[in-house]
Amino acid sequence: MDPYTPRTRPARKKNLTLSAKEYTKITGTIASVRRNRQLSDDIEEEIDPRVPSSRETRGRSHEPSFIAETSFVRAPLNSRVGTTNSTPKNKGKGREDILDHLPVDIQEALILEDLLYVLMGIEGTYITYHPEYSLEDDDPLQGIRFTVASPLDTSLRDLTERVLPLGMYYTAVLAFVESRSHLDYGLVNHALCAAIRDMLKEYQTLLSQLEHSFNTSPQFTLQKLWFYVHPTVHTLSLIYQLVLELSTSEDDDGSSLSSSSSDAEQAARDEALGLGGAKLKAVLSEMTKSSTGAAIPVKGGEVLTVIYERMQSMSGDPTARKVYGTLMGAAGAPYVEMLREWITTGRLQDPYEELCVKESKFISKGILEIDYTDEYWERRYTLRDGSTSSSKRQHAGVPPPRTPGGRLPGGACIPPLLEGWKHKVLLAGKYLNVIRECGIEVQANQPQTNEQQLSMDDQKLYKFVEDAYTHANRTLLRLLLQDQQLIPRLRSLKRYFFLSQSSFLTHLLDLSHAELKKPAKSASIVKLQSLLDLALTGEDAPFREDVKVSIASTGLYEWLLKVVSVSGVIGGEEGEGNPDGTGQEDSKSHRDKDRDEKKALLAIDALALDYNVKFPLSLVISRKTILRYQLLFRFLLHLKNVEQSLGTMWIEQKSPTWRKSVPDHPEFEAWRLRVLLLRARMLAFVQQILAFVTFEVLEPNWRSLEAKLAKVTTVDQLLRDHVDFLDTCLKECMLTSAKLLRAYSRMIVTCSTFALYSSSFTKSASQALSAAEAGDGDIAMGKRWEFLKKFESNFNHWCQFHLDCVQYYASSENVSLLPLVVRLSSIKSMS
Structure with a gap:
């Protein structure tokens, strides 16, 4: 914000002293104001003797304050601290009648003094709180509304009412800064409040200069006051509209709605993947309670989204673009810093959950009952909005959108400028985390970028994201293909599981013929493993120590039919393909028959191979593969x-x-x-x-x-x-x-x-x-x-x-x- 600051014109430098005529006019005006103020105080005392006079109220303090310090009281702006509650809310008609009988120049002087109070959010003598406004009941983020005494001259009233919104804007913005400076609102709100506070300092400097002009310049009029504050009215109105939208979005939060439409399906999936442990269930239950129990404040990416949308909707206003651009750069600084830390080191420094990337710390290789490291890869770090690199969207753990407009709350709301890069942001950090867990020190691709000042609306930021993603991707790819020998591992898998270029299976079947004729539950896995090792001894079998024997609990075709019928990959009518052409009436008998066949499952029908790999190869050769x-x-x-x-x-x-x-x-x-x-x-x-x-x-x-x-x-x-x-x-x-x-x-x-x-x-x-x-x-x-x-x-x-x-x-x-x-x-x- 660049408020207009009144400056002394060069032509007035020669008038360092007042002429006799000017001095007489100033002293006469001040004396008249004092007489009328004394008269109004006397009228108040006659109306209600219990009501203290304005002078008594201003000169008397019921609790310790700075009023006794003359230097502090005479300082511009600060001298108004003691008068905050000086004037009763209902003053009666006596004071208004006195104002009605005063000359216009005296009315202007009185209103000018009151306006300097109101512009700081303090109730004046003739400009008071709106009758419908209540300090106790009304939301301070809506601002304090002021109204002018009715007998004021029409021309003065018109100018005064133009200036009055500044008081409402200032009080609302100030209340927003004070309320959003708490830790719960995150670093983005802190940076936004700091930027707004800097703008308010300029506004306060303007008020100090205006008060100085009021006290020293006889030419200072209400018209000049309007001329000086006119640019500031528009600037503060832009900030006021922004803070009003931010506070309104939080009030209309719909995060208390339940988002558990697929809880049963998710629970079954977790159980099938070995993620059904009691400890993990307790953590997930606690997460569900915390995510649905309390409203999520407007913070992080949502703040940046609101600023960006306002800037786009008012792109034709140069002042709006400048103000919102300044706020966008300042508020986005901590967001960019967290983003930089994530994509260059793989560390997620997000204490207030503002970034688009979410870490599920309860998912680790130690807590999982089975080492499903691919699930660890997919769930440990995710996007808060639930989107994945594929077309599907995960809804587990994603907060419900806000009711007016469907915007996701908090960090789940990804800034529009970052929407097209969110997957690369996620993957860059995930790749670096894999490298770090392998014990390899992560080094940034471009160390000099740490000194660059990047902002949300700067194209350099997105080039930086692209470079960081490319660097992390190449590093992990080189680690998998060269250091971890991924291609030879896959060839060994093909050799063992696809029975290509190998006669070990025939040898194994011959050696274990008697064992494989037994029921699956009676077969000895230890004996079969020793026979497999013996069958692989005479062959050139790389990584043979990682090949293990396992016995399945279900027949192959029964298990595949169950999977196909549940997932519905390629379905058919019930009873389709039955040998006798029967339909649904025989389904029960077929199920009984399948159950009997399952009980009599032979070892040869349940024999399978397993393959052990360590991290990070387990990301590619995962349990699902x-x-x-x-x-x-x-x-x-x-x-x-x-x-x-x-x-x-x-x-x-x-x-x-x-x-x-x-x-x-x-x-x-x-x-x-x-x-x-x-x-x-x-x-x-x-x-x-x-x-x-x-x-x-x-x-x-x-x-x-x-x-x-x-x-x-x-x-x-x-x-x-x-x-x-x-x-x-x-x-x-x-x-x-x-x-x-x-x-x-x-x-x-x-x-x-x-x-x-x-x-x-x-x-x-x-x-x-x-x-x-x-x-x-x-x-x-x-x-x-x-x-x-x-x-x-x-x-x-x-x-x-x-x-x-x-x-x-x-x-x-x-x-x-x-x-x-x-x-x-x-x-x-x-x-």
Whole structure:
């Protein structure tokens, strides 16, 4: 603010002394004012003898003050301290009648003196508080309203009423500065109040000069007072409108509303992720209470947003742009300093929760029941408005918006100038925190920027944010790819979980054949781990000490169907794909059957691999990505196991029992050929699925991932590419469609069950040969055909159903399944 300061004109320098005429005029005016003041005091005493006179009130102090100090009393502005409560609120009509009978020049002198009181927020003699205003009841942030005594001359009243708003503006702004200087309102409000206080000092300097002119200059009139304060009226009105909006927004806060619309879903998600500990629940409960119990004051980014919006709405007013620009720069200084500290060192120095970045200190690697370090990465530092780098928005912990306009309160309100950079601000600090937790000292990319003065409306600030983000990103990317050997780690994962370029699985299945036939709950993980180590001993297996054996509690396809039905990735009607075409009426029986199968889960169906990595590699190879690797491994393991079982059956059927010709028993010859053909079709189906998954899904996607990793430029892109690779593999392996999963699981169960009856078929073939050699009739041949036709009809049904599903999804959603259609069609032609 640049208030107009009255200055002594050069032409008046020669008049250092008053002429006799001027001296007589001044003394006469002052004497007249004193006589009228004495007369008004006498009238007051006559009206109410209990009311002390103005002179007595001004000269008498009921409590210690500075009134006795003459030098202090005569000082400009400060001399008015003792008169704050000097005049009663209701003065009666006597004083007004006296003012009505006074000459205009005397009225002007009296009103000028009162105006100098009012401009400091002090009630005068003839300018008093508005009748509707109450010091006890009214909000001081609205300002004190003043009114003029009615008998005042019309011309004087018009000028006086133009000046009166200054008193209201000044008292409101002063009350705002005093109330917002407390610690609870944060550093941004403190800086804003300091800037406003500096402007008020200029205003007070102007009032001191005006009072000096009133006391010394006979030419000082009400018109000149208006001329001097006119620019200040507009400036103070701008500040008044700002503080009024800030205080009104806080009064209309709607943060008491509940924002727990997804509490059940969030609780289930936390429980599934291992975040359901009692200690963490207690902390989250305490956070919920604290966030919904009390209103959030207008502070931090919200203050800057209000200033910026006012500056934009009044962009056509040069004074408004200058005033609000000054306040924006001053109030944004601590915000910029916190921002600088965060993006250059990774330390969040935000004691009053004003910055757009929020730290959840209760989420740490020590408090989590399971080391879900990717959740630590996502939840430890977040944006207060709940937005993420993806399109989704997290609502947990985000305060509800204020009712008038929907602006988020406090630090959750991100300044519009920073809106497009908020994700880079968040990521820059997160990257640096990862580096710091690895024990590496964080060094700023540009040390000289610490001496630069940056502000919210300066383009240098956003270039500084961009440079800090680039530096932090490159540093962490170099740490992951070079120092932590991320690419070799991912290759080892592909080797172990995708069964590529390795024969350890076949060796493991041979070594642990007896253990894997046991129920899952009875299998020894320690023994299986030792057998896995033995299987990996003879191979060039990097990072083999990090590969561990684990036993799942649920079958693969049951678990996948449950996930798909809950998440609704690709849904279908209830009962869709049932082998007998039944619908919802049989769902209960199917659930009971699934429950029984779950109880009888074998170790081979629950076997999985786990992979241990340390921080910071656990950000990329996280528990969520390990879970995806495990799903693909179990899928391939089942295919390999069924292929091995059917291969063992083929070896058994090379015996003389299956190769000996029996021309006298043509029915047995036909039955034997049908058994061999069904086994060949099943083996072809499993091998075609395995070849498709290995050579047309996993390998091409892996090469695509390697190409992306060679060109990766950001850590978030690295994380996203890795997860996208796994999700694409799951989708193209037909593990995300409920209909395909049902059909495929039935096919695999049929093939594995058929392989289990290998010895029974061999025994039946031996019995048929013995009966043919003895010449007796083979009465059991009918049962053999009935038993075989059950397998054939079941396999043919699910093979056709599976082929139809694959054709449908290949033509509508997943084009990558087209090669599988050709492969499966060849199996159908074998029938």
